[in-house]
Amino acid sequence: MSQNPVIFWFRQDLRLTDNPGLAAAIRHGAPVIPVYILDDEGEGDWPLGGASRWWLHHSLESLGQSIKKKGGGLVLRHGPSLDILRGIIHQSRATGVFWNRRYEPDIIKRDTRIKSQLQSDGLEVHSFNGALLFEPWEIENKSGSPFKVFTPFWRHCSSLTPDRYELHPAPPTDGDHWAPASLLSQLKGQSLQSLELLPDIRWDSGFPERWTPGESGAMDNLKQFVDGAFENYGAGRDFPAQRGTSRLSPHLHFGEISPRQIWNFLASRSPDSRWRQSQYVSEIGWREFANHLLYHFPTTPRKPLREEFEAFPWQDDEDQYKAWCGGRTGYPIVDAGMRELWTTGWMHNRVRMIVASFLVKHLLTSWNRGAAWFWDTLVDADLASNTLGWQWAAGCGADAAPYFRIFNPILQGEKFDPDGTYVRHWVPEIRPIPTKYIHKPWETPDSIQKHHGVIIGGDYPAPIVDHREGRQAALEAFETIKK
Ligand SMILES: Cc1cc2nc3c(=O)[nH]c(=O)nc-3n(C[C@H](O)[C@H](O)[C@H](O)COP(=O)(O)OP(=O)(O)OC[C@H]3O[C@@H](n4cnc5c(N)ncnc54)[C@H](O)[C@@H]3O)c2cc1C
Structure with a gap:
C-alpha cells in the first residue's frame, strides 16, 4: 500500500x-x-x-x-x-x-x-x-436565542430548506477506495458475536417479524409508507390499529437513512410542493426540534426544563410502576401499548402519549422512570426524542402539554381504537369482551363476564387506580408547585 x-x-x-x-x-x-x-x-x-x-x-x-x-x-x-x-x-x-x-x-x-x-x-x-437537516446551533430566534416552541421553530427552518438536497452517493462497487484486505486482516477486527449485543434470555423473539434493520430495510419502509399510508397520514397517524405511520424511527436513530434522503424521496414522488406542508414533514421537524432542545438544554435528559417541576411531589409507587411496565394496569389501551413495546420494541406515538400521561399523572411516577423504561425497551430509543416526549407528557418541557390537561385513558381508547382492534390484539385475555366495554372492562356486567369466561380482577386486572381519583390527585400535586 x-x-x-x-x-x-x-x-x-x-x-x-x-x-x-x-x-x-x-x-x-x-x-x-x-x-x-x-x-x-x-x-x-x-x-x-x-x-x-x-x-x-x-x-x-x-x-x-x-x-x-x-x-x-x-x-x-x-x-x-x-x-x-x-x-x-x-x-x-x-x-x-x-x-x-x-x-x-x-x-x-x-x-x-x-x-x-x-x-x-x-x-x-x-x-x-449526517443526521439532521439543520445543525442545532444554526437555528436561532430573532433575539438570537434557541427556540422553545415548535411552530415558530419549524416555520423558521422551513423557510431555509431547499427544494432538494444534494445527496452523497454510495461508494461505487469497483474502485480501490477501501483499505486492502491485507491491512484489514492485520487490524484483526472482532466478530459481531463477540460484541455480545443480543440478549441471553430471548425476549426479542417478536422483533424479527416486525423489523429489518439496515439501510435497505429503511429504504423499503420509506417506499412502502410513501406509496401507501402517506396520503392519509394526517388522519391515519392517530389510530394504533392501522399501519398509518412510517415506522422509520429506529432506522433514523441509527442513521440507516438520513432525513435528507426522506426529503428528496418525498419531493421525487410528489407532483407539486404540497408535501412540504404535510403533517409528516412536520414530524420530521419534531425530530429536528428535539435535537435543537437537547443541544441547547443539555441537562434535560435528567432535569425538567421548567425548573418548578424539580419540586414536584412524585409518589413513585414500586408496585404500580411494575404494573405499568408489565402492561397490567387494568386500562386496556395502556396495557396494550406497554405490551406492544415489550414484544416489538416500538409503540405507536398516540399510545406513547397515553401511557406516558398515565404514568406521570394517574400514578404520579416521575417521568424519568418512564423515560428509563422506554430507553431500555425501545428499538428507537433516542435521547433527544425520548426526553422531549417525556417532558411533553409531564408538562415540564418546552412546548409541553399543559399539566392540567390529563388524558382520560378510557376516552382516548374509545376515540383512537373505536372497535377495540388494537387492545384485543395486545391484550388477548379480554378479546371476548363486547366493544361497548372494551376500554372499561371493569364495567362489564358480571353475567357477561361469566358468559365470556373473562373475570375482571381475575383473568385481567381491575384498574390499579380509579381514573377520577387519579386525575384529582394529579391536579392536587400540581397545585403544590404552581407559582
Ligand atoms: C413519551 C414519548 C417518548 C418518545 N420516545 C421516542 C424515542 O425514544 N425515539 C424516537 O424516535 N421517538 C420517540 N418519541 C416520538 C414518536 O413517538 C416516535 O418518533 C414515533 O412514534 C415513531 O414512529 P414512526 O417512525 O412511525 O413515526 P412517524 O409518525 O412516521 O414520523 C416520522 C418520523 O418523525 C420523527 N418523529 C415523529 N414524531 C416525533 C416526535 N413526537 N418527536 C420527535 N420525533 C418525532 C421520528 O423520527 C419518526 O420516525 C416519543 C414520544 C413520546 C410521547
Whole structure:
C-alpha cells in the first residue's frame, strides 16, 4: 500500500448512501478503513438499552455485508473509542479520522476530547452533519436565542430548506477506495458475536417479524409508507390499529437513512410542493426540534426544563410502576401499548402519549422512570426524542402539554381504537369482551363476564387506580408547585 490510509468511524450513521463523512473520507483519496467501535463507557449516562443493542447487532451485520459487497471490510472493535482509534492508527499508520456528528451532551464532550487528542497526535480530523437537516446551533430566534416552541421553530427552518438536497452517493462497487484486505486482516477486527449485543434470555423473539434493520430495510419502509399510508397520514397517524405511520424511527436513530434522503424521496414522488406542508414533514421537524432542545438544554435528559417541576411531589409507587411496565394496569389501551413495546420494541406515538400521561399523572411516577423504561425497551430509543416526549407528557418541557390537561385513558381508547382492534390484539385475555366495554372492562356486567369466561380482577386486572381519583390527585400535586 503506497498511501497511508484514513479511518472512517461509523457511529449513528450506519449507511453508505448520503453519508457525508464517508463520502469525504473517500474523496480524500487515501484508502479508507471503515471502523465501528462499541464503547459502552463512552455513551456516558446513557449506555445502549437492550432493544437498541438488538437493533445495533442486526444493523452492523447488514452494514458489514454492504461494505463487503463493495469490496471492503468493516472493522468491529469493543472498548474506549480513543484507545481503539489510537491502536488502529498505530497499526495502520492512518493519517486522518472522519466521522459524522452526534448531539447527545456526553457524546459531544467525549468527541471534543477525542478530536483534540487526535489532532495533538498530528492527525487530521473532520466531522460532518449526517443526521439532521439543520445543525442545532444554526437555528436561532430573532433575539438570537434557541427556540422553545415548535411552530415558530419549524416555520423558521422551513423557510431555509431547499427544494432538494444534494445527496452523497454510495461508494461505487469497483474502485480501490477501501483499505486492502491485507491491512484489514492485520487490524484483526472482532466478530459481531463477540460484541455480545443480543440478549441471553430471548425476549426479542417478536422483533424479527416486525423489523429489518439496515439501510435497505429503511429504504423499503420509506417506499412502502410513501406509496401507501402517506396520503392519509394526517388522519391515519392517530389510530394504533392501522399501519398509518412510517415506522422509520429506529432506522433514523441509527442513521440507516438520513432525513435528507426522506426529503428528496418525498419531493421525487410528489407532483407539486404540497408535501412540504404535510403533517409528516412536520414530524420530521419534531425530530429536528428535539435535537435543537437537547443541544441547547443539555441537562434535560435528567432535569425538567421548567425548573418548578424539580419540586414536584412524585409518589413513585414500586408496585404500580411494575404494573405499568408489565402492561397490567387494568386500562386496556395502556396495557396494550406497554405490551406492544415489550414484544416489538416500538409503540405507536398516540399510545406513547397515553401511557406516558398515565404514568406521570394517574400514578404520579416521575417521568424519568418512564423515560428509563422506554430507553431500555425501545428499538428507537433516542435521547433527544425520548426526553422531549417525556417532558411533553409531564408538562415540564418546552412546548409541553399543559399539566392540567390529563388524558382520560378510557376516552382516548374509545376515540383512537373505536372497535377495540388494537387492545384485543395486545391484550388477548379480554378479546371476548363486547366493544361497548372494551376500554372499561371493569364495567362489564358480571353475567357477561361469566358468559365470556373473562373475570375482571381475575383473568385481567381491575384498574390499579380509579381514573377520577387519579386525575384529582394529579391536579392536587400540581397545585403544590404552581407559582
Ligand atoms: C413519551 C414519548 C417518548 C418518545 N420516545 C421516542 C424515542 O425514544 N425515539 C424516537 O424516535 N421517538 C420517540 N418519541 C416520538 C414518536 O413517538 C416516535 O418518533 C414515533 O412514534 C415513531 O414512529 P414512526 O417512525 O412511525 O413515526 P412517524 O409518525 O412516521 O414520523 C416520522 C418520523 O418523525 C420523527 N418523529 C415523529 N414524531 C416525533 C416526535 N413526537 N418527536 C420527535 N420525533 C418525532 C421520528 O423520527 C419518526 O420516525 C416519543 C414520544 C413520546 C410521547
